[in-house]
Amino acid sequence: MSEARRNILGRLRANRVKFEMPARPATSAEGRDSAQRISRFIERQRAVHGEVHRIPRTQWINWLAVQLPQRGLRRVLAGSGEIGRQLAAVDIRGTELRLYDQEIETWKPGLFAEVDAAITGTRCAIAETGSLVLWPDHDEPRLMSLVPPVHIALLEAGRLHDTFAELIETENWAAGMPTNALLISGPSKTADIEQTLAYGIHGPRQLITLILE
Numbered sequence: 001m002s003e004a005r006r007n008i009l010g011r012l013r014a015n016r017v018k019f020e021m022p023a024r025p026a027t028s029a030e031g032r033d034s035a036q037r038i039s040r041f042i043e044r045q046r047a048v049h050g051e052v053h054r055i056p057r058t059q060w061i062n063w064l065a066v067q068l069p070q071r072g073l074r075r076v077l078a079g080s081g082e083i084g085r086q087l088a089a090v091d092i093r094g095t096e097l098r099l100y101d102q103e104i105e106t107w108k109p110g111l112f113a114e115v116d117a118a119i120t121g122t123r124c125a126i127a128e129t130g131s132l133v134l135w136p137d138h139d140e141p142r143l144m145s146l147v148p149p150v151h152i153a154l155l156e157a158g159r160l161h162d163t164f165a166e167l168i169e170t171e172n173w174a175a176g177m178p179t180n181a182l183l184i185s186g187p188s189k190t191a192d193i194e195q196t197l198a199y200g201i202h203g204p205r206q207l208i209t210l211i212l213e
Contacts, residue, residue, distance in 0.1 A: 044130025081139030
């Protein structure tokens with residue numbers, strides 16, 4: 001080792017500072033009870049044109065049976081997991097159910113041009129920002145929430161956290177994360193140089209969250 005390098009490393013060691021994780025700052029959103037978290041989440045979602053409905057946990061299929069035909073959402077996509085299995089077991093009038101049970105290369109034109117709405121689960125959500133958290137997997141690939149013009153997401157009320165920092169701690173993200181996690185805070189939107197806002201240009205133009213209580 002050269003003399004110059006030894007001198008540089010010696011100075012670095014002499015000035016080494018012990019790093020300590022800073023305390024997580026408290027925010028006004030922390031400490032809310034469940035009702036307050038839900039109200040906050042709904043407020044944030046509606047502020048960015050998201051649609052939210054609170055329904056009993058066992059009634060989400062009944063909600064879809066009424067709302068899908070009324071909204072003209074005939075071609076519906078679901079994953080190959082539990083949500084897809086429950087939907088496949090019922091007959092919703094005027095609705096054609098398709099399961100995402102094959103590789104995208106075999107049906108890409110169908111996904112991009114022949115699906116009106118996709119129905120997915122969620123891992124959890126953040127009240128402070130009105131964000132849904134999805135961990136795409138084999139049963140529900142990420143394209144389900146990124147491509148169809150309408151995204152309907154099922155959220156368990158008990159999985160709603162106050163803040164992102166609380167979510168990371170409570171869900172123990174430090175122990176491992178998926179290849180990608182999606183945080184969705186409303187419908188897809190973009191603006192041109194004149195600041196004209198448009199929805200659905202690069203993803204779903206409508207986001208509907210069903211909070212299951």
